[in-house]
Amino acid sequence: MINVENLTKRYAHHLAVDNVSFRCEVGSITGFLGPNGAGKSTTLRMLTGLTPPTSGHVTIDGSSYARLPNPGRLIGVMLDAAAQHPGRTGLETLKLTARLLDVPAKEAVQMLDRVGLAGAAKRRVGNYSLGMRQRLGIGNALLGDPSVLVLDEPANGMDPEGIRWMRGLLQDFAAGGGTVLLSSHLLGEVQATVDRLVVIGNGRIVADGSLDEMLAGSGTVVRAVDGPALAAALAGAGLTATTRDDGSLHVVGSAEEVGRVAAASGAVLTALGEGGGLEDVFFRLTSPAAA
Numbered sequence: 001m002i003n004v005e006n007l008t009k010r011y012a013h014h015l016a017v018d019n020v021s022f023r024c025e026v027g028s029i030t031g032f033l034g035p036n037g038a039g040k041s042t043t044l045r046m047l048t049g050l051t052p053p054t055s056g057h058v059t060i061d062g063s064s065y066a067r068l069p070n071p072g073r074l075i076g077v078m079l080d081a082a083a084q085h086p087g088r089t090g091l092e093t094l095k096l097t098a099r100l101l102d103v104p105a106k107e108a109v110q111m112l113d114r115v116g117l118a119g120a121a122k123r124r125v126g127n128y129s130l131g132m133r134q135r136l137g138i139g140n141a142l143l144g145d146p147s148v149l150v151l152d153e154p155a156n157g158m159d160p161e162g163i164r165w166m167r168g169l170l171q172d173f174a175a176g177g178g179t180v181l182l183s184s185h186l187l188g189e190v191q192a193t194v195d196r197l198v199v200i201g202n203g204r205i206v207a208d209g210s211l212d213e214m215l216a217g218s219g220t221v222v223r224a225v226d227g228p229a230l231a232a233a234l235a236g237a238g239l240t241a242t243t244r245d246d247g248s249l250h251v252v253g254s255a256e257e258v259g260r261v262a263a264a265s266g267a268v269l270t271a272l273g274e275g276g277g278l279e280d281v282f283f284r285l286t287s288p289a290a291a
């Protein structure tokens with residue numbers, strides 16, 4: 001489990017992270033979202049002992065990162081896949097990590113296979129694509145058989161097959177009792193992968209909860225043959241509806257509530273579905289107006 005308590009980071013006059021607290025539970029995948037410059041990387045760096053906090057603290061399974069005798073055995077970290085040494089081969093990279101973690105060298109070979117890089121074991125990392133470096137970084141993070149994973153933008157640069165592979169890997173890891181914290185700008189991918197979300201804006205937590213709770217707040221989009229008549233019926237039932245440019249209505253309410261009003265008013269629906277999904281939730285939470 002990861003427990004972040006009142007974490008603050010100040011750079012001169014700039015408050016990059018402002019009194020941030022959240023928890024990542026065992027067996028779950030938590031998505032850490034926020035616009036550029038919101039403070040995600042700074043938080044992840046403080047969490048993994050790379051940046052000292054101005055105040056507050058983080059524990060991983062009850063210990064701070066700095067106090068862990070062999071941190072890679074408890075927490076696997078990938079903060080910048082592009083930062084790996086370009087002159088080493090993939091195999092050399094993982095063998096070096098294996099030595100640092102006191103893991104048998106043969107596990108480096110097995111890990112390369114597990115992350116789909118067996119065929120590129122002897123190629124220099126400088127010649128790897130970004131997606132291949134992400135796979136290598138994930139292999140590095142997993143090599144110590146940790147129970148916690150912290151990944152900054154792991155899907156960045158991955159092709160659809162790679163993204164699907166990574167989603168399965170993380171979901172299996174969590175299902176086996178692991179704890180995952182990942183940041184990403186790929187909202188569709190986050191929505192398909194995580195159980196919980198922590199959203200940061202301007203250094204502060206603006207939302208923290210289950211994915212389902214957050215999506216429930218994204219409302220319902222409905223389209224009817226006679227849109228204005230349905231809008232009037234919804235308003236009469238106390239549901240707020242906004243007409244979008246494409247003629248559909250965005251309703252603050254569940255699909256069931258909207259469907260019942262439509263049925264009672266005799267409206268002919270041509271579409272009924274979830275609101276804007278995670279993208280809609282994200283923009284609502286992190287827009288300047290929300291701040």
Ligand SMILES: Nc1ncnc2c1ncn2[C@@H]1O[C@H](COP(=O)(O)OP(=O)(O)OP(=O)(O)O)[C@@H](O)[C@H]1O
Pocket residue numbers: 011014016034035036037038039040041042043
């Ligand atoms: N070493 C530093 N010195 C001064 N300011 C910094 C430093 N590191 C980060 N910042 C500032 O802190 C704020 C948060 O940066 P951070 O990199 O954590 O954001 P982020 O949410 O990870 O953004 P992105 O999505 O672009 O990666 C930014 O305004 C950034 O300019």
